[in-house]
Structures are given as C-alpha cells and as structure tokens.
Amino acid sequence: MRQPLRILSLEDDPRDSELIHGLLEAEGIACEMTRVDSQPGFRALLEEGAVDLILSDYSLPSFDGLSALKLAMSIRPDLPFILVSGALGEEVAIEALKIGVTDYVLKTRLSRLAPSVLRAIREADERAERKHAEGALRRNEAYLAEAQTLSHTGSFGWNVTSGEIYWSDETYNIFGLDRSIKPTMEFVFQRIHPEDRDTVQRALDRVIDENLDFNIEHRVLMPDGGVKYILALARPSRPSPGILEYVGAVMDVTATRQSEAKLRESEAYLAEAQRLSHTGSWAWNPATGENRYWSDECFRLMGFDPAGGMPPFETVAQRFHSDDQPIFAEKLERARRERTEFEVDYRITHPGGEIRNIHAVGHPVLGPSGDLVEIVGTAIDVTERKQAEDNIRQRENELRHILDFAPQQVAVLGPDYRRIYINQAVLDYFGLTLEECLSLDRSWFFHPDDYERIKSETQSKFSTGLPHEVEYRLRRKDGTYRWFLFRYNPLRDEQGRLRRWYAAGTDIEDRKEAEELLRQAQANLAHVNRLTTMGELTASIAHEVNQPIAASLTNARTCLRWLHGDTPNLEEAREAATRIVQDQTRAGEIISRIRLLFKKDTSQRELVDINEIIREMIVLLRGETTRYLITLRTELAEDLPQVMGDRVQLQQVMMNLMMNGIDAMVDVDGTRELVISSQRVKDGQLTLSVSDSGVGLPPERADHLFDAFFTTKAHGTGMGLRISRSIVESHGGRLWAGENTPHGASFYFTLPTIDAQA
Amino acid sequence: MGHQLQTKFVAVVDDDDSVRTAIQGLLKSVGLPARAYASGEEFFDSGHQTQTACLITDIRMPGMSGLDLQARLNAERCQIPTIFITAHGDQDMRLQAMRAGAVEFLSKPFDDELLVESVRAALER
Numbered sequence: 060m061r062q063p064l065r066i067l068s069l070e071d072d073p074r075d076s077e078l079i080h081g082l083l084e085a086e087g088i089a090c091e092m093t094r095v096d097s098q099p100g101f102r103a104l105l106e107e108g109a110v111d112l113i114l115s116d117y118s119l120p121s122f123d124g125l126s127a128l129k130l131a132m133s134i135r136p137d138l139p140f141i142l143v144s145g146a147l148g149e150e151v152a153i154e155a156l157k158i159g160v161t162d163y164v165l166k167t168r169l170s171r172l173a174p175s176v177l178r179a180i181r182e183a184d185e186r187a188e189r190k191h192a193e194g195a196l197r198r199n200e201a202y203l204a205e206a207q208t209l210s211h212t213g214s215f216g217w218n219v220t221s222g223e224i225y226w227s228d229e230t231y232n233i234f235g236l237d238r239s240i241k242p243t244m245e246f247v248f249q250r251i252h253p254e255d256r257d258t259v260q261r262a263l264d265r266v267i268d269e270n271l272d273f274n275i276e277h278r279v280l281m282p283d284g285g286v287k288y289i290l291a292l293a294r295p296s297r298p299s300p301g302i303l304e305y306v307g308a309v310m311d312v313t314a315t316r317q318s319e320a321k322l323r324e325s326e327a328y329l330a331e332a333q334r335l336s337h338t339g340s341w342a343w344n345p346a347t348g349e350n351r352y353w354s355d356e357c358f359r360l361m362g363f364d365p366a367g368g369m370p371p372f373e374t375v376a377q378r379f380h381s382d383d384q385p386i387f388a389e390k391l392e393r394a395r396r397e398r399t400e401f402e403v404d405y406r407i408t409h410p411g412g413e414i415r416n417i418h419a420v421g422h423p424v425l426g427p428s429g430d431l432v433e434i435v436g437t438a439i440d441v442t443e444r445k446q447a448e449d450n451i452r453q454r455e456n457e458l459r460h461i462l463d464f465a466p467q468q469v470a471v472l473g474p475d476y477r478r479i480y481i482n483q484a485v486l487d488y489f490g491l492t493l494e495e496c497l498s499l500d501r502s503w504f505f506h507p508d509d510y511e512r513i514k515s516e517t518q519s520k521f522s523t524g525l526p527h528e529v530e531y532r533l534r535r536k537d538g539t540y541r542w543f544l545f546r547y548n549p550l551r552d553e554q555g556r557l558r559r560w561y562a563a564g565t566d567i568e569d570r571k572e573a574e575e576l577l578r579q580a581q582a583n584l585a586h587v588n589r590l591t592t593m594g595e596l597t598a599s600i601a602h603e604v605n606q607p608i609a610a611s612l613t614n615a616r617t618c619l620r621w622l623h624g625d626t627p628n629l630e631e632a633r634e635a636a637t638r639i640v641q642d643q644t645r646a647g648e649i650i651s652r653i654r655l656l657f658k659k660d661t662s663q664r665e666l667v668d669i670n671e672i673i674r675e676m677i678v679l680l681r682g683e684t685t686r687y688l689i690t691l692r693t694e695l696a697e698d699l700p701q702v703m704g705d706r707v708q709l710q711q712v713m714m715n716l717m718m719n720g721i722d723a724m725v726d727v728d729g730t731r732e733l734v735i736s737s738q739r740v741k742d743g744q745l746t747l748s749v750s751d752s753g754v755g756l757p758p759e760r761a762d763h764l765f766d767a768f769f770t771t772k773a774h775g776t777g778m779g780l781r782i783s784r785s786i787v788e789s790h791g792g793r794l795w796a797g798e799n800t801p802h803g804a805s806f807y808f809t810l811p812t813i814d815a816q817a
Numbered sequence: 818m819g820h821q822l823q824t825k826f827v828a829v830v831d832d833d834d835s836v837r838t839a840i841q842g843l844l845k846s847v848g849l850p851a852r853a854y855a856s857g858e859e860f861f862d863s864g865h866q867t868q869t870a871c872l873i874t875d876i877r878m879p880g881m882s883g884l885d886l887q888a889r890l891n892a893e894r895c896q897i898p899t900i901f902i903t904a905h906g907d908q909d910m911r912l913q914a915m916r917a918g919a920v921e922f923l924s925k926p927f928d929d930e931l932l933v934e935s936v937r938a939a940l941e942r
Contacts, residue, residue: 602904609904609926610835613843616929620846635842642835685832685904690879731879 061111064090064180067104069115069127071096079114079143079172086173098122098130105134112180117144117151125155132159137187139179143172204228211311217244217293219267219303233289233311235281252278252286267303270295276312288316330355337440343421345395345431348372360417360440362409380406380414391434398423398431404441416442468543468564474557476521485564490536506532506540524549524557530567541568581785586659588782589711592718593656599682604649607642614638652679655707656714666701666813667709669747673735676713683721684733694736699745700812708786709810712794715779716749716806722772723753723804744792745812750805756796764796783808825870826850827936828897830860830886832878836925840873840902840932847933857881857889866895871920871939873932876903876910884910887917898939902927 066083070076076094083090093110095101096119104110113131117124124142131140139161147155152163161182162175204227207213213230217223224242231238234250251259255277266273272294279287293307333339339357343350349372358365361375379387383405394401401421406414421436462469463483471480481496489496489504502510509531520527526548532540543564550559593600618635621628652675677691684691702709717733724731734750756764763769765784770777780794787794787808794808827844829851831837837853844851854860857874858881872890876883883901890897901914902923911922921935 605904605925606833607835610833610839612926613836613839613929617839617843617846620843631842631846635846638835638838638842642839645835681833684879685877688877688879688882 061180062089064088064176065109065111066090066092067101067110067113068092068094069096069101069113069119069122069124070094071116071119075116075166079169082169083173083176088173088176096120096122098126101127102130102134105131105138108135110135110138111183112176113138113140114143114176115140117142117147125151125158128155128158128160137183139176139183141172141175141179143169207308208232212308213310214308215293215306217305219305220301230309233287233309234279250279250281252280254278266295273305273307286313287311288313333357334359339438340436341419341421341438342433342435343372343391344433350375351433357438360415360438361407362411362415375407378407378409380408394421394423394434395431398425401434401436414442415440416445468545468562470562470564472560472562474559476560479559488533488535504533506534508532521547521560533564541566542571543567581782582660584778585708585711585782585786588715588778589656589707592711592714592779593653595718596680596683599680599686600649600653602682602686603679604646607646607649611639611642611646614642649679652710656710658707663707664703664705667704667706669699669702669709669737669745669810670695672706672709672713673737673747676710676717677735680714680717680721683718687721687725687731689721689724689731689733692732692734694734694738696736696738696745699737699739700814702745702790702810702812704790704810705786709790712783712786712808713747713749715783716808719779719806720749720751720753720804723751723755725753727753739812740809743812743814744809746807746809748805748807750799750803752799752801752803754804755798755802756804765794825868826852827871827873828860828865828869829853830855830857830872830874830878830883831902832856832875836875836902843929843932844936849933849936857883857886860886861889866890866893866897869897871936872897872899873936874899874901876901876907876914884914884917887914887919891917900932900935900939902932 064083066080068076068079070079073094076092080090080092093104095104098121101122113127115124115127124144128140128142131138136159140159142155142160142163143166144163145166147163155163161179164172164175203214207227207229211229211233213233214227215230216225222244224244224247226234226236226242228238231242234242234247236242236246240246248256248259259275259277262273262275265271272292274290274292276288276290279289281287288311290310290312291307292310293305296304296306298304333354333356337356337360339360340352340354341350341357342352350369353361353365353369355365358367361370362378363370363375376384376387387403387405390401390403393399400423402419404416404418407417408414417438418441419436419438421434423434424432426432465482465484468485468488469480469482470478470485473479478497481493486493486496491499505513513529513531516529520529526546528544528546530542530544533543534540544567545562545564548561549557550561552558614635618632618639621632621635673693673695677693681691683689713735717735720733724733730752732752734748736748736750738746740746757771760769765780766777769780784794787810791811792809794806797805797807799805827849829837829840829844831840831853832855834855837855841851841853851873852863852865854863856878860866872886874883874886881889883903887899890899898920899918900921900923901911901919902925903910904925914922920939921931923932923935
C-alpha cells in the first residue's frame with residue numbers, strides 16, 4: 060500500500076471529509092485527502108492521475124455518487140471507489156455494485172470505513188500486480204513466438220503419460236498441421252519419413268526408459284512430397300509423481316542440411332578438379348614461414364602423403380632442385396616483403412626419385428591494417444607439358460637443321476610472294492645475312508638477261524595457283540651466275556585460299572653445262588654425219604651437177620649453130636642461151652646447197668617450208684635415184700603451215716631417210732619406188748614420211764633401229780637414224796619406223812607447225 | 818643438109834629436164850624435128866612409136882631403163898634406130914646395147930657434132 064494514500068473525496072460538506080480523514084489517520088492509514096464537490100473538479104483530478112482511492116458521498120447538490128461512479132469507471136476503472144453515504148436503499152446499492160463500486164459504507168457505521176479502505180487498496184494492488192504480470196507474460200509470449208518463427212524453431216510439450224501434446228505456432232508450421240487440429244503422436248509418426256520411423260521410435264523408447272534428454276534428427280515427409288530435416292530436442296520433467304512430460308523444441312534444419320550437402324558436393328568436385336588438373340592449393344603463413352594448408356592434391360604434387368600431416372617447410376624445400384631452391388626462397392621473400400604476387404617454376408624430387416616440374420602462383424592476403432596475413436595460391440604439375448614443349452622445340456630444331464643443311468635452296472613465300480622463310484643454303488649461296496636477303500631488291504639476285512623473262516613467266520605461272528617450275532640463273536656470292544631449277548608448290552587452307560608457296564631450288568649449272576657440251580657434241584656429230592653422207596653422195600652429186608653442165612655445153616653449141624651460117628637465127632640463139640642460164644643456175648643451186656650442208660654450226664632457227672626442203676633434197680639425190688633406177692614419187696600436201704626449225708638440220712633428216720630408202724632398194728629386183736609424203740595431221744602438227752619398196756626393217760632388231768652405231772650396211776656409220784631422231788625431237792617432233800606393204804619400210808616423223816608453237 | 822621428114826621425128830627420152838631440152842634444141846638447130854619424153858613409159862603411152870624415125874635415150878632412168886626400152890621395141894618388132902647417151906660410161910653396157918642393135922652409144926657430155934651425125938646416119942638406114 061502506498062503511503063500516504065491519496066484519496067479523492069467527493070463531498071460537499073467539508074466537516075464530513077475531515078471527519079473521515081481523521082478517522083482513517085486514527086486507524087493508522089496515512090492519507091492525503093483532496094476534496095471536490097463538483098463534477099468538473101472530480102473529473103479534473105481523476106484525469107490528473109495522482110489518486111489511489113475515491114471516497115464519494117451519494118448525494119451532492121450538483122452531482123451524485125452514481126454518476127461520479129460511472130465517470131470514475133470510464134476514466135480510471137482501476138481505482139477503488141467507496142460510497143460513503145447515509146441510507147441508500149437496496150436498489151441503489153445493487154445499481155452501484157453493477158456499475159462497479161468497490162464498497163458501500165454507511166455514515167452511521169464509519170467504523171467499517173478503515174477496513175474497507177484497506178481491503179479495497181489491497182485488492183486494487185493485487186489487481187494491478189496481476190495485470191502487470193499478465194502483460195509481461197503476454198509480451199514474453201509474443202517475443203518467443205517471433206523468435207520461433209525466425210529460427211524455424213517450434214516448441215512443444217508432450218505428456219507421455221496422457222499422450223497430450225502442446226505445440227507452438229511454429230511447430231504447427233513445421234509439421235504442416237492446421238491450427239484447429241489437436242496434434243497427436245500418431246499424427247507426428249505419420250509425418251515422420253517412413254525410413255526414419257524405426258530410428259525415432261527406438262530413440263524415444265530409450266530416452267523414456269532411461270529418463271534422458273532426447274536429441275533426435277529425422278526427416279519429415281510433407282503432404283506435397285517435400286522432405287524436411289527436423290532436429291527435435293527435449294528434456295524430461297516430472298511435474299507430479301507418475302506423470303512424465305517432455306518439453307522441448309523442434310528445428311527445421313532442412314536449409315542447413317541442404318547447404319551442407321551442397322558444400323560437401325562442391326568440395327568433392329573441387330578435389331576432383333584438382334586431382335584431374337594436377338593442381339593443388341596452398342596457404343602459407345608468413346609469420347611462421349610454414350604452410351598453413353595444403354589441399355590433398357597439393358600433398359600429392361609435392362610427393363607427400365595427406366595422411367602424414369603437413370610437413371615442415373624446410374622438409375619440402377629440401378626436395379627442390381638445388382638450382383631452384385635459392386630462386387624460390389628469394390621470390391617468396393620478395394612476395395612477403397613487398398606484399399605482392401608470387402610466381403615461380405621449380406623442380407621437386409619425389410620419394411621414388413622422379414623429378415616433377417611445378418609451377419606455383421600465389422596472392423597476398425592482407426589484414427584490415429594492410430599487413431600480410433598469408434599468401435594463398437595454387438601449384439600445378441607441368442612436367443608433361445614441359446616435356447611436350449621440349450619435344451616440340453627439339454623437333455623444330457631438328458627440322459630447321461634438316462632444312463638448313465639440305466643440299467637445296469628452300470624458301471617459303473606468303474600469298475603476296477613476300478619471303479617468309481629462307482634456309483641456310485640460300486644465305487650461304489648469296490653470302491648474305493637474313494636481314495640483307497630480305498631487304499635487297501629482287502633484281503639483285505637474278506642474271507640481267509633472265510630478269511624480264513622471269514618476271515613474266517613467274518607472273519603467269521603463279522597466277523594459275525598450280526605447282527610449276529622455273530629455270531633461271533642466280534648470282535653467287537663470288538659474282539658468278541649459276542643455273543637453278545626452282546619448283547614451286549602451293550599450300551591452301553580449308554577455304555581453298557592460297558596461303559603459302561613452298562619453293563625448292565636445285566643447282567643445275569653442271570647439268571646445263573653438260574647439256575651444252577652434249578648439244579655441241581651432237582652438233583659435231585651431225586656435222587660429221589653430213590660430211591660422211593655428203594661423201595657418200597659425191598658420185599651422185601657430181602652426176603647431178605654434171606647434168607646441167609653437160610646440157611649447157613649442148614645448148615652453147617646449139618646457140619653457135621644458130622648464129623653460124625648466112626642467116627643467124629637470133630631468136631633461137633637467144634632461147635638456147637636462156638637455157639644455158641637456167642642450167643647454170645640449177646648447177647649453182649646444187650652447189651650452194653651442198654655448201655650449206657657442209658657448214659658446221661647450224662643452230663639457226665627460221666620459218667621453213669617443209670615441202671621446199673623435200674624438193675631440194677630430191678634434187679640433190681636425183682643422181683642417186685637415177686643411178687639405182689629408183690622411181691621417185693611425192694605426195695605433198697598443199698598449203699602446209701610453216702615450221703620453225705633449222706633448215707640444214709631438217710634437210711639432213713630428209714637426206715638420211717631418203718638415202719636409207721635408196722640403199723634399201725639397191726639390190727631389189729622388182730619395183731623400186733621411193734615415196735615421200737607430207738600432210739597436215741591436226742592443228743599444230745604435220746607428218747612426213749619416206750617409204751621405200753626395199754628390204755624392209757631388220758626383223759629381230761627393229762627396236763635397235765635408232766640406236767647409235769646400229770647399221771645394216773657394210774660401211775655404214777650407224778649414226779644416221781640416231782642423229783635424225785635427236786634432230787626431230789629437238790624440234791618437238793617424233794620419228795618412228797613401220798613396215799611398208801607389200802615390202803619395204805616407211806619412216807615417219809612429225810613436226811610442230813608455227814600455229815602450234817607458243 | 819638434112820632430110821626433112823614430113824611425118825616422122827626424133828624421140829628424145831631422158832628423165833633430166835635440162836638434157837632433154839638441150840638435145841631437142843640442138844636437133845631443131847639442124848632442122849630435125851624432135852619430141853621429148855621424160856620416161857620410157859611416157860614414150861610408149863604416147864603411142865608415137867610408128868612416127869618415130871630415130872630414138873635418143875638415156876640408159877639409167879628410174880622405172881624403165883634405156884635398155885628395157887630397147888628390148889620392148891624389139892619385142893614389138895618396132896625397128897627404130899636407137900642412140901644411147903649416158904652420164905655413166907659403162908663398157909659392158911655399151912657392148913650389150915650395140916649387140917641389141919643400137920646405132921650409137923655416147924657419154925655425157927657428148928660431142929654435139931657426133932650426135933647430129935649419128936642421127937643423120939640412123940635416119941638414112
């Protein structure tokens with residue numbers, strides 16, 4: 060009870076108020092009384108609040124006790140209100156009680172006032188206390204419920220004896236049960252995952268038996284098919300004998316379990332990844348100089364067993380290659396000192412003696428104040444890769460070696476003909492360095508006579524994009540020129556675009572020289588052949604020349620005859636003289652042709668009419684045909700295109716073939732006929748033939764016909780056909796032989812004509 | 818002073834063009850009409866045998882030789898006085914020709930007087 064008690068007295072007579080005051084004081088109730096006698100005054104004091112008790116009269120001039128009571132009930136229902144009045148009557152009393160009066164004391168019985176006040180105050184205090192306690196309780200309950208929701212924790216109470224269960228809201232949520240339904244153990248077990256029911260039951264039985272706390276984790280199968288992980292904790296209590304209760308909490312730990320599973324999974328993947336890529340992770344403590352952490356793979360990389368625990372840093376370092384130890388130490392020290400990135404390659408020896416190449420990388424981890432906390436990083440076993448790189452490098456060197464020492468000039472050009480690669484042979488030949496070689500203008504390397512030809516030939520050949528060859532002279536470092544044959548091969552990519560030209564050049568100077576010597580030797584041989592043949596023809600040539608000369612003599616005599624006598628016939632004489640001129644001209648032509656054939660150097664090419672050549676040779680050999688009584692027939696096509704060739708050489712071929720034909724018929728009894736034909740075969744080619752009706756080709760040795768020194772004649776050189784063939788072939792034609800019917804041989808040869816030769 | 822033959826003439830057979838025309842020209846200059854043939858075959862093909870009063874022929878010719886020509890004439894009983902002229906002087910041949918009835922056998926280059934006289938002699942036979 061509050062001392063002093065603050066009493067609000069609603070009393071119009073102050074003497075009554077004082078009387079009551081004195082009465083209460085006398086009973087030991089210290090109090091302060093404040094008297095009001097009107098409604099506004101009453102209300103004001105009530106609203107102010109500093110009142111513990113109201114004593115009120117019943118009837119006042121402007122106010123009445125019941126109204127005051129109603130007012131007090133509405134403003135301060137907690138305040139005790141005691142009516143002190145004269146007789147009121149039963150009905151008023153009941154009315155007052157209904158409204159909420161605390162007590163009613165008759166003025167005639169004021170001895171009851173003090174106890175009534177005390178009781179009223181006591182009850183008011185108790186009420187206040189209870190309210191307070193209820194409020195606190197409600198607040199606590201609210202906090203608890205909030206906490207449970209946030210932590211997915213629900214509370215429960217389970218009276219094992221009666222089977223009754225209490226659940227908090229959150230527990231309802233967790234189990235997915237409607238609030239209106241009362242939970243039962245049956246229901247709980249229904250919810251428990253079928254696979255876990257046995258375990259839970261056994262656990263419960265045991266804890267109940269042994270009166271222990273229970274701590275059970277199990278799964279719960281929700282109606283929608285979802286699975287939750289539940290942790291149930293509870294403590295036993297025996298509120299009264301024979302009654303066992305468990306009070307505890309259930310926690311939905313699904314999220315935790317799931318993330319735990321995910322974490323384990325990703326840890327497993329990480330470990331797998333490390334294992335597959337031979338990458339290990341590590342953390343090094345700069346304060347201690349020791350490794351704080353190694354992943355399993357890191358142990359394996361370093362050649363240690365994970366089960367053996369983290370080896371001391373020194374032990375690990377000792378396994379490093381002696382050359383690498385100081386470098387490693389220095390780099391690590393620098394990273395520590397400057398708090399920078401760390402990267403190093405080193406070799407480490409495994410227990411079995413195997414040496415592995417390791418590439419390590421690390422980052423500094425700084426604390427809040429910027430100091431180095433640790434260095435974390437990875438280490439990769441790059442042994443295989445290094446080996447592969449070494450192999451590649453070695454092979455590259457080998458290839459380069461091969462290219463450089465190959466006895467050929469090798470070059471690679473880009474699509475723009477820029478020189479990408481030149482081998483050593485090229486540089487040695489030119490006596491230049493690579494830079495000089497690439498920087499000099501192309502014209503420096505080539506013979507001036509070849510340069511124009513090379514430019515045009517190269518351009519057309521390269522533009523076809525096909526493999527091709529070119530011959531040209533290159534200037535050697537000593538200033539001399541040598542002939543080279545360069546072959547070019549293109550390289551294309553998948554889209555068919557030309558990416559590279561590969562060139563290989565062979566020194567053919569010696570070959571060229573040999574070719575030249577051969578050409579000279581052949582020319583000499585051909586000359587000798589001509590001379591020999593001419594020698595053989597002496598008699599018939601003499602005969603040939605003799606004919607026109609003899610005829611000239613006759614004509615001259617005839618001319619004189621016409622001029623002699625009385626009347627000289629000038630006309631006839633003139634005719635005779637003209638015939639002389641013709642004869643002499645003919646003789647002169649034969650002589651000059653012979654002279655031509657005696658010439659040694661004949662490598663002149665000009666446009667020749669092949670029929671003309673045939674006719675000329677017929678003239679030359681007429682003596683022979685006459686001598687051996689051989690009929691000569693020609694089948695010469697008209698308007699044959701000309702041939703670019705060596706006149707003397709072609710005459711020589713004709714002469715050889717005709718001589719052979721004549722020789723073949725010398726001893727033949729029947730018809731002796733030599734037929735010479737010329738015809739156009741197709742565009743760009745003509746064919747000539749010399750056919751005889753002689754002894755024919757030697758049967759078994761027909762393939763040796765064109766061999767050197769092959770002859771069927773007693774005094775033959777055996778070179779005629781050989782030389783003829785090489786002459787024909789050097790003109791781009793072919794020479795071959797065939798049988799003639801009914802007997803004899805035919806020799807054919809082709810020549811390319813002017814309209815075929817590019 | 819040669820006889821002018823109205824219907825007959827001298828035949829000259831030689832495969833060499835110069836020789837033929839030279840002889841023909843010579844005979845013309847002494848007033849003897851002559852016809853020239855490039856080969857024995859051509860002579861026979863012409864069918865002028867009967868009109869030929871005298872024959873001048875080369876020995877060596879492709880195809881029908883002079884001797885062959887003479888033999889064929891004999892076979893056809895065509896008695897034409899024949900004079901042989903040849904670039905290849907061959908004694909055996911000369912004997913053979915004379916035996917077969919040749920009037921004369923001359924070598925090239927021949928003496929034109931000699932030829933003319935031989936022809937005249939053959940014509941008077």
